[in-house]
Amino acid sequence: MRTWLCGAAIVLLAVLATTTLTGQRGGVFRESRDHPAIRYSDGPRHDVVTALGRAVQAGEVVLAFEPTTGYLHAVLEALDVPVESQLTVFSKTSFQAHRINPENPRAIYFNDTVAVGWVRGGEVLEVASLDPTQGVLFFSIDQTPTDRPEIRRNDQCLACHLAWDTLAVPGLLTFSTLPMPDDPNAYAVGWVTDHRSPLAERWGSWYVTGAPPSVRHLGNTTDPIEYVPGASLDPAPALDTLEGLFDLTGYPTPYSDLVALLVLEHRTHMTNLLVRMGWETRVADYEDTRAGQPPDSVAAAGIEDTAVEFVDYLLFVDEAPLPPGIRSTSGFGELFSAQGPFDRRDRSLHQLDLDGRLLRYPCSFLIYTDAFDALPERAKDAVYRRMWEVLSGQATADRYTRLTLDDRRAVVEILRDTKPDLPTYFQGTVR
Numbered sequence: 001m002r003t004w005l006c007g008a009a010i011v012l013l014a015v016l017a018t019t020t021l022t023g024q025r026g027g028v029f030r031e032s033r034d035h036p037a038i039r040y041s042d043g044p045r046h047d048v049v050t051a052l053g054r055a056v057q058a059g060e061v062v063l064a065f066e067p068t069t070g071y072l073h074a075v076l077e078a079l080d081v082p083v084e085s086q087l088t089v090f091s092k093t094s095f096q097a098h099r100i101n102p103e104n105p106r107a108i109y110f111n112d113t114v115a116v117g118w119v120r121g122g123e124v125l126e127v128a129s130l131d132p133t134q135g136v137l138f139f140s141i142d143q144t145p146t147d148r149p150e151i152r153r154n155d156q157c158l159a160c161h162l163a164w165d166t167l168a169v170p171g172l173l174t175f176s177t178l179p180m181p182d183d184p185n186a187y188a189v190g191w192v193t194d195h196r197s198p199l200a201e202r203w204g205s206w207y208v209t210g211a212p213p214s215v216r217h218l219g220n221t222t223d224p225i226e227y228v229p230g231a232s233l234d235p236a237p238a239l240d241t242l243e244g245l246f247d248l249t250g251y252p253t254p255y256s257d258l259v260a261l262l263v264l265e266h267r268t269h270m271t272n273l274l275v276r277m278g279w280e281t282r283v284a285d286y287e288d289t290r291a292g293q294p295p296d297s298v299a300a301a302g303i304e305d306t307a308v309e310f311v312d313y314l315l316f317v318d319e320a321p322l323p324p325g326i327r328s329t330s331g332f333g334e335l336f337s338a339q340g341p342f343d344r345r346d347r348s349l350h351q352l353d354l355d356g357r358l359l360r361y362p363c364s365f366l367i368y369t370d371a372f373d374a375l376p377e378r379a380k381d382a383v384y385r386r387m388w389e390v391l392s393g394q395a396t397a398d399r400y401t402r403l404t405l406d407d408r409r410a411v412v413e414i415l416r417d418t419k420p421d422l423p424t425y426f427q428g429t430v431r
Contacts, residue, residue, distance in 0.1 A: 027306060028168035029276050037286035038279055040134055040170060041155075046370075048114060049129035049139050052078055053151030063149055068250040070143035071125055072118045079127075081109045081116055083252040084332040085260045088242065090222070091177035091190065091205035095156055096122045102179075102222040103246045105207060105256075110264055113369055115172070120250050127151070128161075128172065132374035133282075135275035136161065136170050165192045169279055171272035174265045176204040181224040189227075194269035195262070195358060196318045200233055203261065207245065210258035212325030213238040240329055255330035262322070262358050263336060270366045273310045278371070280306055281379035295378070307382035314383075315390060315411075316362040317399055326354045341368065343417035347410065362403060363411045367419070384423050393431040405430070 033040035052075075055061040063074040076083060088105040092098075096119045100106050109116045117126035124140040131137050138157035141149050162170050176197075177190035193202045203219030204227075211217065216233040218225060227233075239245075241254040248254055284299035312318060328334065339350040349367065353360040366372060375383070389395045391408045409430045415422055 027276075027302075027309065028164060029279050030168065031279075031283050033162070033170060035283055035286075037282040038134075043134055045131055045134055045137065047129040047131035047134070047137055048079060049127055049137065049151060050131075053139070056148055056151065059148065062147075065145040065149075068120070069118065069252075071141055071149060072116070073252070075116060075125060075127065075141065076109055079111070079114050079116070081111045081114055082332065082335055083109065084255075084257065084330045084335055085109045085111070085264075086251070086253050086255060086257065086330065087261055087264065088207045088251070088256040089205055090207070091175060093160065093175055093177065093190075094119065094126065095159075096124070096126075105246070107251060108264070110260075110267070112267070112366060113371070115264075124154075126154075126157070128157070130271055130275075130369065130371050132370040133278065135279065135371075136172060136271060138170070167272045167276040169272060169275045171275060172268035174268045176202050176206075176218055178204045178218065178225045178227055179222050193265055195266040195316065196313075196320055197265070198320050199323070201229070202265070206261065207239065207242055207256040208236070208258050208261060209239045209241055209255045210327050210329040211236065211238060212323065212327075214325065215323055253330055257328055257330040257332045258326060259328035259336070259352065259354065260330065260332040262326075263332075266316075266358060266364065267366065270313060270364050271371075273313055274366060274369070274371050274375075277306055277310050277379050277383065278375050281376040285376055285378065300378075303378060303382050304386075307379070307386045310383055311386040311390060312399075314364045314367065314387070315403060316357065316359065316364075317390075317402065319357055319362070321356055322354060322358065324355060328352075339365075341418040343414045345413070347414050349411075349414060349418075361410050361414060362407055363415070367415075373421070380421075381423075384426075388423070388425055388428075391430060392428060 052061065056063055061078060063071050063078065065071055066073060087108045090100055090102045090105040092100050094100060094106055094117065099119050099122050104120055107118045113130040115128045122143060124142055127139040129137050138154045138161065139151050140154040141151050158170055161173065165173060174193050175190050176193050200216045203217045206219045208219035213235050217236050218227065220237040220239055242248060242256060243254050281303055284296065284303065288295050333352055337351045340348050342348045347361065349361055349363050349365045351360040352358065390400055391412050412426060412430050416426060
């Protein structure tokens with residue numbers, strides 16, 4: 001189903017009602033974000049952005065201010081976010097929408113757990129951070145020079161980032177938005193994308209460098225698009241760099257890297273699944289403890305169902321196929337693939353494939369995050385048991401045949417060497 005949007009304010013609110021064009025919908029979190037087991041608004045925080053804010057206020061870290069980019073470079077360096085991850089998007093899907101247009105696109109930078117949004121000439125720097133237990137937290141930093149800039153929680157972001165498409169937890173979104181005609185009464189249409197979305201539905205209002213001319217997608221055009229799902233598309237303009245499209249003053253690189261965009265799309269929904277998995281289990285554990293009773297069978301069944309959805313996405317079971325010829329133009333691909341941890345055969349879940357699929361070994365790198373390690377015991381047990389059912393070959397449904405024996409063995413071997421808490425049954429035989 002498509003979502004119709006009108007004006008920047010409605011863009012923020014209408015996200016609450018969106019679904020993907022392909023109808024990929026799973027379960028959602030159904031309790032308050034401030035349930036006593038969660039306490040999103042006032043619970044203890046242990047994420048890297050909160051830690052950075054404390055260090056800045058204590059004078060332990062100095063964030064340098066630059067005339068055009070403000071605190072962008074200092075924050076990226078402090079949070080270990082590579083400039084090579086730069087992506088540029090000109091849809092008006094930020095609370096700084098009035099400054100965003102094709103000549104002044106918003107730039108996004110990210111690593112596995114942090115995302116930074118910069119708008120040239122904007123009032124604030126936008127930051128999102130995955131906390132091990134609190135989920136995705138949102139912050140802003142005023143783009144005015146001061147000795148100790150404050151990194152503030154910004155729940156204004158929840159107007160977009162708490163929605164059915166984030167699984168009803170504060171989360172992340174990657175939107176494809178069709179460019180609007182130059183008409184104040186015009187409506188725009190947009191939808192959420194992730195690694196399951198056909199490429200023909202992706203990247204509306206994004207600049208994309210590195211896509212081969214054969215790839216049909218919605219990016220790299222500012223002209224209004226009449227898009228009909230399933231209809232044939234003209235080839236999108238192929239870009240090696242952003243040079244010549246707009247004034248690049250202030251942008252750290254002249255790229256909006258396709259490979260970085262593919263990684264970000266996977267990362268957004270995986271992050272939301274991770275938060276939902278933890279929150280649902282924490283609420284169930286809290287309610288069982290308060291009632292002084294053994295684990296509720298209905299809640300336990302729900303956790304098992306969530307684990308199935310979680311693991312299917314974690315293992316890329318429904319990944320849309322990628323065409324040949326995709327390359328990283330900014331250097332992001334090389335940096336990303338060089339990340340560990342590595343197994344004894346020098347293999348890593350960060351290694352990219354790009355020949356028909358995103359990752360060389362189909363298991364999400366977010367399994368190494370502190371948020372995964374902090375999952376409640378019941379949640380982690382359900383996830384690991386379902387992973388073993390799929391990876392060992394016990395799950396025989398047709399949809400799992402895309403995971404070849406070699407792929408499943410490789411993932412298990414890598415996890416054996418790199419996940420210290422892996423259950424002993426992962427030492428079993430993969431068939």
